[in-house]
Amino acid sequence: xYSKGLKPVSIATVVVVAIWLAMVFFYAPLDADQGFVQKxxxxxxxxxxxxxxxxxxxxxxxxxxxxxxxxxxxxKSYVAIHMSIIFGxxxxxxxxxxxxxxxxxxxxxxEPVLVSFLVVFLLYCVYYPLRFxxxxxxxxxxYSSVFAIAAGAFxxxxxxxxxxxxxxxxxxxxxxxxxxxxxxxxxTFFVGILAVTLLFVTLWKFEMxxxxxxxxxxxxxxxxxxxx
Amino acid sequence: MIRTxxxxxxxxxxxxxRTKESVPAMTLxxxxxxxxxxxxxxxxxxxxxxxxxxxxxxxxxxxxxxVSRLFATEREQGGLDGLLLAPVDxxxxxxxxxxxxxLYLTVLELVAVPAFAVLMLGPxxxxxxxxxxxxxxxxxxxxxxxxxxxxALAVETRARELIVPLLLLPLVVPLLIASASVTEPVLRGSxxxxxxxxxxxxxxxxDVVFVLIxxxxxxxxLDD
Numbered sequence: 001x002y003s004k005g006l007k008p009v010s011i012a013t014v015v016v017v018a019i020w021l022a023m024v025f026f027y028a029p030l031d032a033d034q035g036f037v038q039k040x041x042x043x044x045x046x047x048x049x050x051x052x053x054x055x056x057x058x059x060x061x062x063x064x065x066x067x068x069x070x071x072x073x074x075x076k077s078y079v080a081i082h083m084s085i086i087f088g089x090x091x092x093x094x095x096x097x098x099x100x101x102x103x104x105x106x107x108x109x110x111e112p113v114l115v116s117f118l119v120v121f122l123l124y125c126v127y128y129p130l131r132f133x134x135x136x137x138x139x140x141x142x143y144s145s146v147f148a149i150a151a152g153a154f155x156x157x158x159x160x161x162x163x164x165x166x167x168x169x170x171x172x173x174x175x176x177x178x179x180x181x182x183x184x185x186x187x188t189f190f191v192g193i194l195a196v197t198l199l200f201v202t203l204w205k206f207e208m209x210x211x212x213x214x215x216x217x218x219x220x221x222x223x224x225x226x227x228x
Numbered sequence: 229m230i231r232t233x234x235x236x237x238x239x240x241x242x243x244x245x246r247t248k249e250s251v252p253a254m255t256l257x258x259x260x261x262x263x264x265x266x267x268x269x270x271x272x273x274x275x276x277x278x279x280x281x282x283x284x285x286x287x288x289x290x291x292x293x294x295v296s297r298l299f300a301t302e303r304e305q306g307g308l309d310g311l312l313l314a315p316v317d318x319x320x321x322x323x324x325x326x327x328x329x330x331l332y333l334t335v336l337e338l339v340a341v342p343a344f345a346v347l348m349l350g351p352x353x354x355x356x357x358x359x360x361x362x363x364x365x366x367x368x369x370x371x372x373x374x375x376x377x378x379x380a381l382a383v384e385t386r387a388r389e390l391i392v393p394l395l396l397l398p399l400v401v402p403l404l405i406a407s408a409s410v411t412e413p414v415l416r417g418s419x420x421x422x423x424x425x426x427x428x429x430x431x432x433x434x435d436v437v438f439v440l441i442x443x444x445x446x447x448x449x450l451d452d
Contacts, residue, residue: 066448123398126391133385143381146445147395150377153441154399161402161430165409 006205013198020188020195028188037101044094046192047087048117050200052155054084055124059152062145074141077148079207081127083200088121116162120155127151229320236311236324241331243301250297251332254290258340261286262347273350276416277408283344283415284408287337288400291371294332296392298325298379308383312450322376322446329379330372337364351417359414359424366431367407370438374399377442380449406430 024042031038061077064070095114096106109115130147134140244250265282266272274282302308311321341360345353353360375396382391410427 066445119398119401123395126394126398129387130381130385130391130395133387133391135386136384139384142448143384146377146381146448149445150374150399150438150441153437154402157402157434157437161405161434164426164430165405 006202006209009198009202009205013195013202016191016195016198020191023188023191028185029182034102037098040094040098040101042188042192044091044098045189046196047094048091048113049193050196051084051087051091052117052120053197054080054087054200055120055155056152058084058148062148062152065141065145066149071137071141074145075211076208077145078131079204079211081124081148083204083207085121085124085127087196087200088117088124091117092121112163112165113159116159119158119162120151123151123154229317229323232316232320233323233327236316236321237327240301240324240328244328244332247301249300250294251335253297254293254332254336255339257293258286258290258336259343259347261289262344266348271348274348275350277412279349279415280408280411282348283341283411284404286344287333287340287367288371288397288404290336290340291329291333291375291400292393292396294329294336295375295379295396296382296389298329298376299383303383308450318447318450319443321450322380322442325379326372326376326442329375330368333368333371334365337368349415351415355417356411356414360411362428363407363410363431366428366435367403370403370431370435371400373435373438373442377438377446377449380446383450402434403431406434 020042024039028039028042030036058077058081061073061080065073065077095117099108099111099114100106107114127144127147131140131144134143262282265286269278269282271278299308302311341364342353378392378396378399382388382395385391406427410424
């Protein structure tokens, strides 16, 4: 049932991702003081935004699971968090590359967004050991949902706290995400967000389809063994 | 619900008073960590941000011990089944466990903070107390709320000794940021804390959010 619409979504994703990459390299102007390196911004920031939204979506699916007791919501929550973790790895790596190029260090602690992202990422990494050390499938679903909700609520608080800790000495570093971006940059940035969101949704759908299919296969096999 | 919670809390405190399992272990642990920090940093006395960092990280690590022992007696002696069979509200169970943890932490700090002042702190502790005490209490509320939730989350897993610190420590990063920042100037010996209201506001926000979340989701744990 998740395979419905998979083909159009995949095609749309391929097209938008191609447009996005083309815009990054050929359309967006070079940054005045960072030059070519700044283009990693169009990859790094949309990925980070989408990954955080994916974490929060995992929490919302967890909430729906607890309210409805429908196991498919737990699967949706799990796949959303799983995808966000993968996106999060890329965010941390691109962030480190950008930091090295722009500020000369692989890691800078006075960049609040990067630091909060790391803390959130570390928290969500515990989702796997927690989930897979519970054997009873019903309980596994419920406990994972509880984790997803608590962690989803933790995301904004953590961002507020880290930002407050830095705002003593540093003004907002990433002011270029705000209104000061020239038009072409902003357009590329928004296309980037669209492309990464589509990518996330497509990968999520693929994973859901595959999980669903293997579950169905298991069920059929069990039935076959019962009749044989 | 309050009466049920009070009954469970009385039971927990009675067990703790008889066995003396959690609080003495946590206290001993903090003193050992202070000694470790003394040698690790090779400093006779600390002040300012170093002092507040050492104090808060040590307290949070000690809290991990308390959290991982919180449901220990229930699990090891099969008391959890009894509690779950009894027709009591799960929220009462959370309230009792969180209150127990709050009391453990408070008792721990009654010993650990003076010990810290004697062993490591350069400036006098007394002038810092008016700021330190409300911060400690607010941090304890947040730690107790999230700690009881994490403890219940981990109790049914196979690797619970592993899950508790991994889960708890990232979750308390905002608490650490707020508490360490607010105690840093007073541990340097200055009378006035910077941005006291803002940090206490963040601590209270954290407490309120996680108390509400814990109450909202705790029913779904330990549900079978």
